[in-house]
Amino acid sequence: MELINEELLFFLYMLIPLIMLFQTVPILKTAGTGTHDQVNGQARTLNILYTGGVHGELEPCPCSPKTDFGGVVRRAGYIAEHQKMLSPYILLDAGNFLGKDTPQGRLKAEAMLKSFSIMKYDAVAFLKMEKEFPYSFLSGLLEKYKIPVISDMPQYRQSILTKRNALNINISVNPMNYQKGKLNILLTDKPISEIKHVKGWNIIILSTGEILAEPLKANGTIIVSGYPKGERLGILTLQVDSGGEILGFKHRWQPLGKDIKEDINVRKVLNEYDARVATLLKDDSKPLVNISYLGVSKCAECHQPFVERWKETKHARAFSSLERVGKSADPECIKCHTVGFGKKGGFHSVKTTPMLTNVQCEACHGPGREHVLDFSKPMQTVTESVCLKCHIRSTDFNYPVYLEKIKHK
Structure with a gap:
């Protein structure tokens, strides 16, 4: 009996290395495991920096420390200072970043778009609030500041294709414009109750003002929502395979408080804006x-x-x-x-x-x-x-x- 046990142990000892040598590890293809494990060396990192539902808030109200968060100056400052840590990344706005179409609102619109240009946004959605402004007003600004706009309005394209860290990325406002074999990102102002039923997209970014402390996972899709008034910058870190499948992710909110270093170029934009606003009195x-x-x-x-x-x-x-x-x-x-x-x-x-x-x-x-x-x-x-x-x-x-x-x- 002892001999049999010794022979069995020897057999297993020789067999285990062979099993490990020829074993194939399956790639984990689930949207939202929350892990960063690389599988077969195919995982590629991508940070999605996003905003949405800013509603014309160029700078935060400084009346109270509790409201003194956000603003394009701090957003640009944070991205510039931490660019090496954040790379590779794409920067997106899910729309509703403009306020009302008033004389001051138009000055805000130009300052906002000029700031977006300095920050080098990869895609900017024109949705409900942007539609309040006439095309004749916005078209000149978009050309001047080279803003990559997508919208369901007929004057604009609905999707943008870009590439980052060898990943092919499709960014769209049209739920029907999903492209197979790419990382697909949908920008929308549809409410969560409606958009959670949309299938096929890897990422959906909302600009409804609904606060999601953590990403919502529905139908294999990761859903996030821009922080109201841009008080925080959303950062969604993905591990993606070459075909656009998400292997894992993590998410965090970056508060934009007074401790954030300002971007001097965007500050100049806001100084110009303040001077022009003063003439409205x-x-x-x-x-x-x-x-x-x-x-x-x-x-x-x-x-x-x-x-x-x-x-x-x-x-x-x-x-x-x-x-x-x-x-x-x-x-x-x-x-x-x-x-x-x-x-x-x-x-x-x-x-x-x-x-x-x-x-x-x-x-x-x-x-x-x-x-x-x-x-x-x-x-x-x-x-x-x-x-x-x-x-x-x-x-x-x-x-x-x-x-x-x-x-x-």
């Missing part, structure tokens, strides 16, 4: 007529104790906070740091309406002219909706808590 030489807002000094004639309490709040120093960050001539900022900006008889310049700087009584209670003429006419009641006209950017806004901070009764 009304002509200082125009005489004031039909004054509806009277200013805090008029309120103090009858409500001095309330005004003294107001002076202790941040509302009383709201305009100086804009001056500190160079935004005192930006209409989008001014409207929440002055009284009645954009309304008849409201603030329109420091020179002509200095009495309407800061968030004064009438910013919350409404114009006081009619009340002064007839005290029986009540001022506007301050409800939560009044606060949310500006505090929509306050991520931790809580009406009872915030109201307590400015309470003066």
